[in-house]
Amino acid sequence: MSESHPTIGIGALARRAGCQPETVRYYEHIGLLHEASRTEGGQRRYGEEAVRRLTFIRHARDFGFSVEAVRELLAMSDRPDMCCDEVDALAKHHLEEVESRLQRLAALRDELQRMLGECAGGKVESCRIIEVLSDHRLCDSDTAHGGAHDLGEPPAARRS
Amino acid sequence: MSESHPTIGIGALARRAGCQPETVRYYEHIGLLHEASRTEGGQRRYGEEAVRRLTFIRHARDFGFSVEAVRELLAMSDRPDMCCDEVDALAKHHLEEVESRLQRLAALRDELQRMLGECAGGKVESCRIIEVLSDHRLCDSDTAHGGAHDLGEPPAARRS
DNA sequence: CCTAAACCCTGTAGCAACTACAGGTTCAAG
DNA sequence: CTTGAACCTGTAGTTGCTACAGGGTTTAGG
Numbered sequence: 001m002s003e004s005h006p007t008i009g010i011g012a013l014a015r016r017a018g019c020q021p022e023t024v025r026y027y028e029h030i031g032l033l034h035e036a037s038r039t040e041g042g043q044r045r046y047g048e049e050a051v052r053r054l055t056f057i058r059h060a061r062d063f064g065f066s067v068e069a070v071r072e073l074l075a076m077s078d079r080p081d082m083c084c085d086e087v088d089a090l091a092k093h094h095l096e097e098v099e100s101r102l103q104r105l106a107a108l109r110d111e112l113q114r115m116l117g118e119c120a121g122g123k124v125e126s127c128r129i130i131e132v133l134s135d136h137r138l139c140d141s142d143t144a145h146g147g148a149h150d151l152g153e154p155p156a157a158r159r160s
Numbered sequence: 161m162s163e164s165h166p167t168i169g170i171g172a173l174a175r176r177a178g179c180q181p182e183t184v185r186y187y188e189h190i191g192l193l194h195e196a197s198r199t200e201g202g203q204r205r206y207g208e209e210a211v212r213r214l215t216f217i218r219h220a221r222d223f224g225f226s227v228e229a230v231r232e233l234l235a236m237s238d239r240p241d242m243c244c245d246e247v248d249a250l251a252k253h254h255l256e257e258v259e260s261r262l263q264r265l266a267a268l269r270d271e272l273q274r275m276l277g278e279c280a281g282g283k284v285e286s287c288r289i290i291e292v293l294s295d296h297r298l299c300d301s302d303t304a305h306g307g308a309h310d311l312g313e314p315p316a317a318r319r320s
Numbered sequence: 321c322c323t324a325a326a327c328c329c330t331g332t333a334g335c336a337a338c339t340a341c342a343g344g345t346t347c348a349a350g
Numbered sequence: 351c352t353t354g355a356a357c358c359t360g361t362a363g364t365t366g367c368t369a370c371a372g373g374g375t376t377t378a379g380g
Contacts, residue, residue, distance in 0.1 A: 009347090011356060019338095021357080026338060041346045043357055052294070060293050064268060067337070077290045084287035088279055091289050095272040102269060105262050108224060112255040119248055125240035129251050133220050133233065134212070169376095171327065181328080182368060190366090201375045203328050227366070321380100328375065334368080345358065350351100 006037045006045040013046045017054040024054065032057055032071060065094060111139055166197045166205040173206045177214040184214065192217055192231060225254060271299055 010021045017024075024044075027033040033053060036044035056077070060070045069090055076087050111132070118128040132138045170181045177184075184204075187193040193213060196204035216237070220230045229250060236247050271292075278288040292298045 009356070010358095022339060023337085025359095030337090039346080039357095041357085042359095043346065055296075056294050059296055061337090063272070063293065073290070073293065076284055077294070080283065080285035082284045084279065084282065084284045084289070087284060087287050087289050088276065088281065091272060091276055091279075095269065095276060098265060098269045098272060102262065102265050105258060105265060109255065109258050109262060112223070112251060112258060116248065116251055116255060119244065119251075121248065122244065123240065124236055124242045124244045124247060127244035127247050129244070129247050130233070130237045133223065134216050134237070136215075136219060169327070170329095180368075183366085185329090186367060199328095199375080201328085203375065221366090323380090324378095326375100326377085329373080331371090333370080336365095338364085340363075341361085343359095345356105347356075348354100350353090 006047045006050075008046040008048075008051065010036075010044045010046070013050060013054060016051050017058050019054070019058055027054070027057060030067065032067065032074065063094075064098060065090075069094065166207040166210075168206040168208075168211070170196075170204045170206070173210060173214060176211050177218050179214070179218055187214070187217060190227065192227065192234065223254075224258065225250075229254065 008016075010024050014021045014024050024033065028035060033050065036046050036050065039045055053074070056074070057070055060073055061067070065073065072090060073087065076082060076084070115129045115132045118132075120126070120128070124130060168176075170184050174181045174184050184193065188195060193210065196206055196210065199205055213234070216234070217230055220233055221227070225233065232250060233247065236242060236244070275289045275292045280286075280288070284290060
């Protein structure tokens with residue numbers, strides 16, 4: 001309702017949503033955030049609405065939704081009279097992915113624990129860890145660790 | 161012992177280790193695999209040792225070890241009389257990371273389940289999922305989902 | 321021996337989702 | 351009015367590959 005004047009700088013906006021100014025510019029660039037109004041000198045100025053939108057984005061990202069999923073969620077939340085089936089479906093789908101990642105990650109943990117438990121701490125020559133890594137048959141094959149890709153490795157960048 | 165003649169083509173090597181020829185060239189490029197010998201026409205030819213090495217790499221990668229960690233593991237496995245403490249430490253460190261990812265992923269799953277359970281299926285306006293995403297305070301804050309980054313999202317590419 | 325298919329080569333660009341500069345401009349406090 | 355923090359654009363880097371384009375090589379069959 002209340003359209004606050006755009007007085008918030010990009011740094012303050014970023015701080016309030018817990019991210020970096022670069023990330024804000026990036027979100028604008030890929031169209032998650034609308035183009036901000038500018039001062040005469042060309043600097044971006046935001047209002048409270050932008051804070052809400054960015055917070056939503058960051059929060060959804062923290063939940064593990066991909067940028068494309070966030071884009072859909074934003075589009076849906078912009079249409080309040082829509083039926084929320086799609087939102088529900090998106091969240092369900094995401095939950096399924098999370099659950100399958102959880103299972104494989106748990107299998108991986110078990111295998112790592114087993115490896116570590118069996119390593120007697122001698123020479124590399126007889127190291128159980130190296131052996132297991134060398135030979136797939138030494139794994140508990142029931143609970144196959146299905147490839148790090150689908151488990152998700154931490155992406156390169158982590159925010160400080 | 162038996163130094164097999166290098167007769168295996170890059171495609172066959174890749175197939176035996178469960179990856180793509182491009183991946184093999186990439187590993188060579190970043191120095192995980194030694195430079196292969198070549199035919200007169202310039203094509204790479206490999207022996208059984210390369211199969212073992214590549215299999216080790218793929219397996220360690222499947223375990224979620226980063227390429228840099230794999231590089232260290234390879235260096236260690238190349239020195240059989242070394243004490244395997246470092247291997248052990250690397251694996252332990254990795255296990256810790258896996259466990260912390262597991263915990264956050266579990267918290268995330270709970271939150272998603274809660275969100276889904278509370279969504280009554282009406283209009284977006286009153287959608288519990290959108291609400292939770294909009295407002296951090298609606299989360300169970302004890303078991304905070306700590307950012308998708310550290311949970312790891314599935315990287316873009318998945319092998320077929 | 322010849323040809324066609326299957327394989328291989330290099331090099332570059334692309335994916336996600338940002339982060340990190342460089343080299344300059346603008347704003348706000350004192 | 352000066353200073354320094356904040357901001358601007360644009361490009362390149364990160365991880366771990368994958369996907370081309372535009373060629374050359376190998377090999378099996380006839």
